[in-house]
Amino acid sequence: MSLTVVGSVAFDALETPFGKRDKILGGAGTHFSLSASFFTNVRCVGVVGGDFGDEEWAVFQRHHINTDDIEIVPDGKTFFWSGRYDYDMNTAHTLDTQLNVFETFQPKLSEESKNARIVFLANILPMLQKEVREQCTKAEFVAMDTMNFWISSMKDNLIETIKVVDCIIINDAEARQLTDEPNIHKAAKAILDFGLKAVVIKRGEYGATLFTKDSYFACPAYPLESVFDPTGAGDTFAGGFMGYIASQKEITDEVLRRAMIYGSVMASFNVEKFGTERVDALEYAEINQRFRDFKKMTHFDEIPFERSISA
Amino acid sequence: MSLTVVGSVAFDALETPFGKRDKILGGAGTHFSLSASFFTNVRCVGVVGGDFGDEEWAVFQRHHINTDDIEIVPDGKTFFWSGRYDYDMNTAHTLDTQLNVFETFQPKLSEESKNARIVFLANILPMLQKEVREQCTKAEFVAMDTMNFWISSMKDNLIETIKVVDCIIINDAEARQLTDEPNIHKAAKAILDFGLKAVVIKRGEYGATLFTKDSYFACPAYPLESVFDPTGAGDTFAGGFMGYIASQKEITDEVLRRAMIYGSVMASFNVEKFGTERVDALEYAEINQRFRDFKKMTHFDEIPFERSISA
Numbered sequence: 001m002s003l004t005v006v007g008s009v010a011f012d013a014l015e016t017p018f019g020k021r022d023k024i025l026g027g028a029g030t031h032f033s034l035s036a037s038f039f040t041n042v043r044c045v046g047v048v049g050g051d052f053g054d055e056e057w058a059v060f061q062r063h064h065i066n067t068d069d070i071e072i073v074p075d076g077k078t079f080f081w082s083g084r085y086d087y088d089m090n091t092a093h094t095l096d097t098q099l100n101v102f103e104t105f106q107p108k109l110s111e112e113s114k115n116a117r118i119v120f121l122a123n124i125l126p127m128l129q130k131e132v133r134e135q136c137t138k139a140e141f142v143a144m145d146t147m148n149f150w151i152s153s154m155k156d157n158l159i160e161t162i163k164v165v166d167c168i169i170i171n172d173a174e175a176r177q178l179t180d181e182p183n184i185h186k187a188a189k190a191i192l193d194f195g196l197k198a199v200v201i202k203r204g205e206y207g208a209t210l211f212t213k214d215s216y217f218a219c220p221a222y223p224l225e226s227v228f229d230p231t232g233a234g235d236t237f238a239g240g241f242m243g244y245i246a247s248q249k250e251i252t253d254e255v256l257r258r259a260m261i262y263g264s265v266m267a268s269f270n271v272e273k274f275g276t277e278r279v280d281a282l283e284y285a286e287i288n289q290r291f292r293d294f295k296k297m298t299h300f301d302e303i304p305f306e307r308s309i310s311a
Numbered sequence: 312m313s314l315t316v317v318g319s320v321a322f323d324a325l326e327t328p329f330g331k332r333d334k335i336l337g338g339a340g341t342h343f344s345l346s347a348s349f350f351t352n353v354r355c356v357g358v359v360g361g362d363f364g365d366e367e368w369a370v371f372q373r374h375h376i377n378t379d380d381i382e383i384v385p386d387g388k389t390f391f392w393s394g395r396y397d398y399d400m401n402t403a404h405t406l407d408t409q410l411n412v413f414e415t416f417q418p419k420l421s422e423e424s425k426n427a428r429i430v431f432l433a434n435i436l437p438m439l440q441k442e443v444r445e446q447c448t449k450a451e452f453v454a455m456d457t458m459n460f461w462i463s464s465m466k467d468n469l470i471e472t473i474k475v476v477d478c479i480i481i482n483d484a485e486a487r488q489l490t491d492e493p494n495i496h497k498a499a500k501a502i503l504d505f506g507l508k509a510v511v512i513k514r515g516e517y518g519a520t521l522f523t524k525d526s527y528f529a530c531p532a533y534p535l536e537s538v539f540d541p542t543g544a545g546d547t548f549a550g551g552f553m554g555y556i557a558s559q560k561e562i563t564d565e566v567l568r569r570a571m572i573y574g575s576v577m578a579s580f581n582v583e584k585f586g587t588e589r590v591d592a593l594e595y596a597e598i599n600q601r602f603r604d605f606k607k608m609t610h611f612d613e614i615p616f617e618r619s620i621s622a
Contacts (some may be wrong), residue, residue: 189536206353220529220609225494284616291616296526307350
């Protein structure tokens with residue numbers, strides 16, 4: 001039932017066609033934890049500066065996210081990212097990145113964090129991801145994210161890390177870049193061949209796909225008429241996916257499929273408001289309603305065609 | 312049970328990274344008819360030149376497609392299109408277009424063609440589509456295709472035509488262009504507001520979506536590791552979609568959903584070989600197997616989440 005995530009806890013400044021925020025809670029570890037907290041007990045491992053305030057801690061507390069392993073550097077500043085989205089909300093334009101205390105981040109896991117059954121390694125230096133994974137000796141299912149920067153600058157290290165996890169959750173451009181393979185299905189198979197149990201490929205407004213050795217599952221995106229702020233959507237997806245898996249006794253193909261839907265459900269809420277605002281205020285009834293909506297929008301009866309007319 | 316299609320019957324010259332063909336059977340009416348012929352009796356309305364030979368007619372005959380309304384202009388030449396695809400198989404680069412007898416095409420429908428219950432207006436001049444639609448006074452369900460050229464050059468005429476059909480089947484770029492609306496869900500609603508019962512938006516490798524007033528259905532594409540030749544995929548989709556509808560007594564939401572799957576099934580075969588080669592040789596068992604594959608790759612159990620752990 002336990003889930004540990006290692007990743008960034010940050011402040012974001014965001015500008016979209018629909019408004020702006022100067023300094024709001026963000027970071028992969030944050031978005032992931034918040035999303036997963038609806039399904040299981042979460043421990044977040046990260047680092048913040050002395051500027052991380054009561055308002056930010058309150059978000060974690062409200063959702064019973066364990067923050068014992070979020071290190072505080074009192075005289076340091078929290079990781080800060082500033083970005084802008086144009087009407088094409090698919091691409092974030094980075095305006096400013098201040099790594100601050102995150103630059104020298106060394107994850108320090110308590111025994112409780114190390115003992116987690118389910119572990120998520122958000123996007124950080126691949127070698128750090130590997131170190132964390134190797135400390136979690138009791139983990140049954142470990143998933144990781146990464147980004148284009150690590151793929152181009154340290155692919156060998158990254159692949160060594162991929163080889164010790166069970167699942168990778170990346171977007172389609174990253175899957176193509178990692179494998180030098182334009183076809184997404186061939187790319188996914190090449191990544192599976194590193195020894196993974198599952199490869200999840202996120203495709204933005206087109207949904208997400210799950211590849212395992214024996215199965216393929218295609219999940220559409222929720223039909224949103226407006227995306228307010230896509231920041232953190234991928235981590236929120238991962239949080240719903242891994243949180244749901246952590247809530248289940250066994251990790252079967254059926255559980256992974258439902259996890260894909262819960263990930264998509266959570267991501268669809270995340271983009272409806274700025275930063276963590278929407279997920280922070282989410283109710284279980286809303287989650288289950290949207291899960292049912294996903295069923296409705298993908299369901300069809302399996303009736304084989306029999307030609308009954310004369311030719 | 313009867314289905315009439317009006318559209319181009321053509322010769323194509325194709326070049327893809329996987330090979331080339333100098334002169335093969337093509338055209339929207341052809342691809343549509345061939346695909347639909349697996350589900351229902353099809354009448355194809357079009358025009359060809361004296362160069363249209365026994366080999367071409369044989370394809371129609373093999374699939375019992377009625378060609379009484381394909382006019383032959385003995386001293387004219389058949390519509391010819393030449394195109395090239397690079398490794399990005401999403402975009403066709405037109406090398407040559409010779410309209411020939413198609414330039415002055417005036418569809419001439421026999422009584423039998425006019426009496427069809429189901430009608431498809433493939434991509435031709437919008438005013439011609441409207442004329443044909445108005446001749447088919449017994450039609451219960453009429454769908455149309457169009458293209459970017461008509462949207463930019465005669466949008467008003469096109470909209471007049473859209474207003475007299477029941478369904479439009481277009482790709483996402485066309486839907487955006489038609490409505491000046493970047494969000495595909497808003498675009499689909501705007502098109503529905505012309506008075507349509509259904510809007511089908513094709514999204515290439517991402518599948519297709521069906522919008523009606525009360526329902527939304529998302530259908531993924533079949534996971535193909537290589538696309539050999541995408542020419543005619545959209546018309547083959549429309550053929551499977553409309554052919555299946557024509558085979559059913561009532562046009563319910565469930566029928567439309569299965570029609571989306573059959574359309575996707577047929578399109579997935581079409582791209583596996585050049586031109587009409589693959590669909591021409593298709594067996595019913597293959598169609599039904601791939602239909603079952605679609606069920607497998609989209610199915611998940613609807614189990615609402617109940618948090619059973621302590622926070």
